[in-house]
Amino acid sequence: MLRLLNIEYHKLRYSKSSKVLITTYFILITFIALIASIEFKFGGINFRVADQGIFNFPYIWHFNSYIAALLKLFLAIVIVSMVSNEYSNRTIKQNLIDGLSKKEFILSKFLTVVSFSFLSTVFLFVVSLILGLIFSDYTEISIIFSDMEYLLAYFIKLTGFFAFCMFLGMLIKRSAFALGFLFVWWILESIARGLMKYQIFRDTDIAENIAQFFPLESMALLVKEPFSRLNVIQSAATQLGSEFTKDYGVHWYQLLVVIIWTAIFVYFSYLLLKKRDL
Amino acid sequence: MSTILRLNNLTKKYGPVTAVKDLSFSIEKGNVYGILGPNGSGKSTTLGIVLNVVNKTSGDFQWFDGTQNTHEALKKVGAIIERPNFYPYMTAAQNLELVCKIKNVPPNKIDEKLELVGLLDRRNSKFRTFSLGMKQRLAIGSALLNDPEILILDEPTNGLDPQGIHQIREIITRIAAGGTTILLASHLLDEVEKVCTHVVIIRKGEKLYSGPVDQMNASFGFFELKAANEEKLLALLNSHPAIGKVSQKGEIYTAFLEEPLEPEALNTYLFENGLILSQLVKRKESLEEQFLLLTNQTTV
Numbered sequence: 001m002l003r004l005l006n007i008e009y010h011k012l013r014y015s016k017s018s019k020v021l022i023t024t025y026f027i028l029i030t031f032i033a034l035i036a037s038i039e040f041k042f043g044g045i046n047f048r049v050a051d052q053g054i055f056n057f058p059y060i061w062h063f064n065s066y067i068a069a070l071l072k073l074f075l076a077i078v079i080v081s082m083v084s085n086e087y088s089n090r091t092i093k094q095n096l097i098d099g100l101s102k103k104e105f106i107l108s109k110f111l112t113v114v115s116f117s118f119l120s121t122v123f124l125f126v127v128s129l130i131l132g133l134i135f136s137d138y139t140e141i142s143i144i145f146s147d148m149e150y151l152l153a154y155f156i157k158l159t160g161f162f163a164f165c166m167f168l169g170m171l172i173k174r175s176a177f178a179l180g181f182l183f184v185w186w187i188l189e190s191i192a193r194g195l196m197k198y199q200i201f202r203d204t205d206i207a208e209n210i211a212q213f214f215p216l217e218s219m220a221l222l223v224k225e226p227f228s229r230l231n232v233i234q235s236a237a238t239q240l241g242s243e244f245t246k247d248y249g250v251h252w253y254q255l256l257v258v259i260i261w262t263a264i265f266v267y268f269s270y271l272l273l274k275k276r277d278l
Numbered sequence: 279m280s281t282i283l284r285l286n287n288l289t290k291k292y293g294p295v296t297a298v299k300d301l302s303f304s305i306e307k308g309n310v311y312g313i314l315g316p317n318g319s320g321k322s323t324t325l326g327i328v329l330n331v332v333n334k335t336s337g338d339f340q341w342f343d344g345t346q347n348t349h350e351a352l353k354k355v356g357a358i359i360e361r362p363n364f365y366p367y368m369t370a371a372q373n374l375e376l377v378c379k380i381k382n383v384p385p386n387k388i389d390e391k392l393e394l395v396g397l398l399d400r401r402n403s404k405f406r407t408f409s410l411g412m413k414q415r416l417a418i419g420s421a422l423l424n425d426p427e428i429l430i431l432d433e434p435t436n437g438l439d440p441q442g443i444h445q446i447r448e449i450i451t452r453i454a455a456g457g458t459t460i461l462l463a464s465h466l467l468d469e470v471e472k473v474c475t476h477v478v479i480i481r482k483g484e485k486l487y488s489g490p491v492d493q494m495n496a497s498f499g500f501f502e503l504k505a506a507n508e509e510k511l512l513a514l515l516n517s518h519p520a521i522g523k524v525s526q527k528g529e530i531y532t533a534f535l536e537e538p539l540e541p542e543a544l545n546t547y548l549f550e551n552g553l554i555l556s557q558l559v560k561r562k563e564s565l566e567e568q569f570l571l572l573t574n575q576t577t578v
Contacts (some may be wrong), residue, residue, distance in 0.1 A: 003379065003382070006379055007379050007380060010375065010376050010379060011365065011376065012373075014365070014367055014368045014369075014372055015365075015367050016367065049328075057508075089363060089364070089365060089366060090361075090363040091363050091364065091365055093331050093359070093363055094358075094363040094364070095380060096329070096330050096331050097329045097330070097331060097352060097354075097357045097358075097359065098352065098353075098377055098380045098381055098420075099349055099350070099352040099353035099355075099380055099381050099382075100348035100349065101330075101348075101382050102330075104349070167514065275333065276333075277292075277326070277331070277332045277333055278326070278332065278333040
């Protein structure tokens with residue numbers, strides 16, 4: 001396993017564009033801290049975002065997981081190109097001839113995907129912990145380490161998304177088209193969901209119940225938007241006479257759906273490679 | 279002598295097209311093999327199958343008497359097929375390091391092999407800056423990193439300039455002299471003639487011949503003859519029992535033998551019948567002529 005990771009690391013470390021994208025990604029995650037410095041005046045009141053409790057434990061785990069997940073596209077580009085470039089440089093052929101088995105090839109890519117997700121999660125943990133220790137109103141150990149399931153959800157979500165990217169890279173063999181297809185797929189999912197929700201199954205939950213099994217939707221559901229959970233928003237809503245009753249939690253069955261998708265993407269990547277004549 | 283590779287009734291179909299048909303042959307250690315065939319005859323497909331990048335339709339193949347599975351066996355093989363494939367953004371040395379990691383061999387032979395193919399001074403240049411000849415030489419160097427039991431080369435001189443071709447041939451000859459088994463696919467006959475001891479000839483995916491180069495054709499050679507009295511020459515040749523077909527090209531008559539016949543015997547026969555030759559040459563078909571004969575594209 002280490003040999004496979006080592007091979008993949010060797011391929012990435014000399015690629016300038018991958019290095020730039022990966023560095024940018026991790027720097028951008030640390031830039032979450034900059035949100036703290038956002039300040040603006042609202043009707044004579046000085047409004048500081050950092051004071052609104054976004055960096056309070058344990059809410060920070062949810063908030064940061066959500067924001068950091070928005071940046072995953074940077075790594076998605078790296079993953080799609082590290083797979084499709086093997087086709088365009090025809091190095092995949094040479095790798096196999098040199099004695100890498102097809103299984104090992106897919107495994108090396110998937111291990112890289114998992115490593116990227118794992119590194120992101122660890123990095124996010126450290127950044128959030130530091131931010132929280134600086135800004136949080138509560139710093140008791142039991143509070144700091146509660147709601148950690150958001151990090152697990154973040155990890156699973158990234159793994160699933162990157163496995164999807166890897167599969168698209170294998171399927172389409174060209175990075176630009178694969179990324180384009182990812183976007184098209186997202187639109188298709190939205191259209192399908194919209195059609196079901198507003199046309200086919202109006203005024204029922206059936207649309208949501210089906211859509212939660214779509215690959216991108218299932219990943220999105222893992223870490224739901226955290227903004228409406230903020231006290232400011234909640235109290236504003238109460239004053240307006242409406243109340244949010246939203247489920248922000250991470251559920252095991254949602255994790256399971258994404259894990260199953262991940263397995264499907266990896267297996268189909270392998271199947272594609274096995275069936276193909278290179 | 280141990281068998282390195284054995285093919286049994288290997289078949290590959292691309293939709294309705296049969297690229298390789300029922301192909302069987304084996305590669306013994308220590309020989310230099312050539313796979314000959316016109317373009318599109320299934321050479322690359324055959325190599326692709328045994329190298330695990332093309333899926334066979336039926337039949338099977340065994341590396342090293344089937345003691346290892348294919349990808350393990352490939353670690354003991356050095357192969358390049360078609361054009362050289364490396365990571366353009368890595369240097370020569372970095373690319374070879376990667377190959378070492380894949381093949382699970384220590385990287386200490388990189389400089390030695392770069393030296394062998396004459397690229398040591400360019401070890402730290404990026405692959406994308408290389409000329410085709412240099413890329414091809416790097417590929418050979420890479421294939422040799424594990425000191426392979428067999429070196430497989432597919433059209434190694436394709437697309438190179440005469441100097442590049444010469445360099446590659448010199449390298450191949452040097453490797454062959456070192457006792458490495460080589461399998462060389464090519465449509466260039468003189469290339470095969472110069473370096474190979476054994477040859478497999480395929481056309482449209484079917485094997486036409488496999489065996490030593492010098493036993494390739496059962497023919498007994500032919501005579502090229504010239505005489506002032508052409509009609510008498512033709513009549514005498516046609517009545518000789520050892521001579522089969524006679525063809526004419528300008529003033530030269532070519533007589534193909536059906537059984538062994540020495541030039542002295544033929545000369546004596548003609549002279550005794552009152553014909554004096556102005557030219558008598560006995561020749562064996564060159565590999566090219568034999569190849570063309572076998573592939574039914576006779577020029578004679």
